[in-house]
Amino acid sequence: MPADLAVIGLGPLGLPLAQAAVAAGIATVGFKTGPEAGSLSPAELRRMLSGGFRPATNPAELGRVRTAVICAPTPPDADGGLDLGQVETAARALAANLRPHTTVILESPVHPGTTEDFLRPLLEEGSGLRAGRDFHLAYSPSRVDPGNRDFTPANTPKVIGGLTPACTESAAAFYGRLTDKVVRARGLREAETVQLLETNFRHVNIALVNEMAVLCHDLGVDLWDVIRCAETKPFGFQAFRPGPGVGGHAVPQDLTAHGGRPLRMVELAQQVNNQMPRYVIQRAATLLNEHGKSARGARVLLLGVTYKADLADQQATPAQEIAIRLMELGASVSYHDPHIPSWSVLDRPVPRADSLYEAAADADLTILLQQHRTYDLQGLSVKAQLLLDTRGATPTGAAHRL
Numbered sequence: 001m002p003a004d005l006a007v008i009g010l011g012p013l014g015l016p017l018a019q020a021a022v023a024a025g026i027a028t029v030g031f032k033t034g035p036e037a038g039s040l041s042p043a044e045l046r047r048m049l050s051g052g053f054r055p056a057t058n059p060a061e062l063g064r065v066r067t068a069v070i071c072a073p074t075p076p077d078a079d080g081g082l083d084l085g086q087v088e089t090a091a092r093a094l095a096a097n098l099r100p101h102t103t104v105i106l107e108s109p110v111h112p113g114t115t116e117d118f119l120r121p122l123l124e125e126g127s128g129l130r131a132g133r134d135f136h137l138a139y140s141p142s143r144v145d146p147g148n149r150d151f152t153p154a155n156t157p158k159v160i161g162g163l164t165p166a167c168t169e170s171a172a173a174f175y176g177r178l179t180d181k182v183v184r185a186r187g188l189r190e191a192e193t194v195q196l197l198e199t200n201f202r203h204v205n206i207a208l209v210n211e212m213a214v215l216c217h218d219l220g221v222d223l224w225d226v227i228r229c230a231e232t233k234p235f236g237f238q239a240f241r242p243g244p245g246v247g248g249h250a251v252p253q254d255l256t257a258h259g260g261r262p263l264r265m266v267e268l269a270q271q272v273n274n275q276m277p278r279y280v281i282q283r284a285a286t287l288l289n290e291h292g293k294s295a296r297g298a299r300v301l302l303l304g305v306t307y308k309a310d311l312a313d314q315q316a317t318p319a320q321e322i323a324i325r326l327m328e329l330g331a332s333v334s335y336h337d338p339h340i341p342s343w344s345v346l347d348r349p350v351p352r353a354d355s356l357y358e359a360a361a362d363a364d365l366t367i368l369l370q371q372h373r374t375y376d377l378q379g380l381s382v383k384a385q386l387l388l389d390t391r392g393a394t395p396t397g398a399a400h401r402l
Helices: 014-023 042-051 059-064 083-097 115-128 165-176 188-217 222-228 264-290 319-328 354-361 377-383
Strands: 007-008 028-031 051-057 069-072 103-107 136-139 157-161 182-184 299-305 331-334 366-367 385-391
Touching: 007 014, 007 059, 007 083, 007 299, 014 028, 014 042, 028 059, 042 051, 051 059, 059 083, 083 115, 103 115, 103 165, 103 377, 115 136, 115 188, 136 165, 136 188, 157 165, 157 188, 165 182, 165 385, 188 264, 264 319, 264 385, 299 319, 299 354, 319 331, 331 354, 354 377, 366 377, 377 385
Parallel strands: 007 028, 007 069, 028 051, 069 103, 103 136, 157 182, 299 331, 299 366, 366 385
Antiparallel strands: 136 157
16 A cells, blocks of 8 residues: 655654554554564554554655655764764665655754754765755754643644755645644754753753752752742743752754854753762762661662653653662662663663552662552552652652652
């Protein structure tokens, strides 16, 4: 069966796009660029397959679609930039099969200029076609928020920037089939920089509230009450909440590694956020000492080891570093997470608690790292000997909050 769309890269960006396209009635093929894979339940996979989705292993199938969207992951590289290896793999596979009049869109997080200076040459050299004349080329920043039930691809505006005005319109026509609103940027670089701004905005504001958490603890101020009051301001404020660190697939971007001007605030935000796992360990050790216990030999239970609530995704979760540092202090670490049946740290399996309340009652310290919906935090705060809440999720006075 011929497909209308090819989604290249079936990770946390590509799978939601493929799901949205299938839901909109668009016959879609999915092509992996590496070992990445998003998480689908068996029921979700059945719905996609019955709706017209088809996994593809033959790159030739990429040449039989009207639109190809590259959603390959771009993890941090050793120099602090972005690893474009899977974007290159996707581009070469597509270029070898690219046909005239195809619309090619990049959604992967990239630095400004990547679509034109990196992707375009790969596509043109591999296909013999010219972008803007023989095929359309555009960039659209991904706005996937995993687990968000309020904002989906259908009601989240899509930003589009093309190599030419015709490229922009072709990409806009495609996304107009998926979303209620399409926003046209002036060009490729403007659309790429939207992604840069949105990602860094999140990290900078999380860093600010993380610093406030440390300050408020030192001052004896209830930060969570401060945030509750501050978010009633109808202008000039957006509520962010502290946590044990920052995880997920959207990494902060600084252009220094690519010869650009350093974003000093982003650099500082990274430093602040990277310190949060250590701060959690410091608070944990202090709590144990205040109750006559040492971290060495202490039984510590970690609750929620994913990077985001109610998801099974562990990408860059701060739970890894927290577990490692606890082990280095000589603590005996166990965990509970309804979404993670097994978990290893430094290639060593971490014991999983079968009975949450029994484990919390037995542990010298329980640390809530992720607020999964299934956790009864009121009951947990009663059962646990000591509870450190890094998410401000427990009732006031029921636990020690970050």
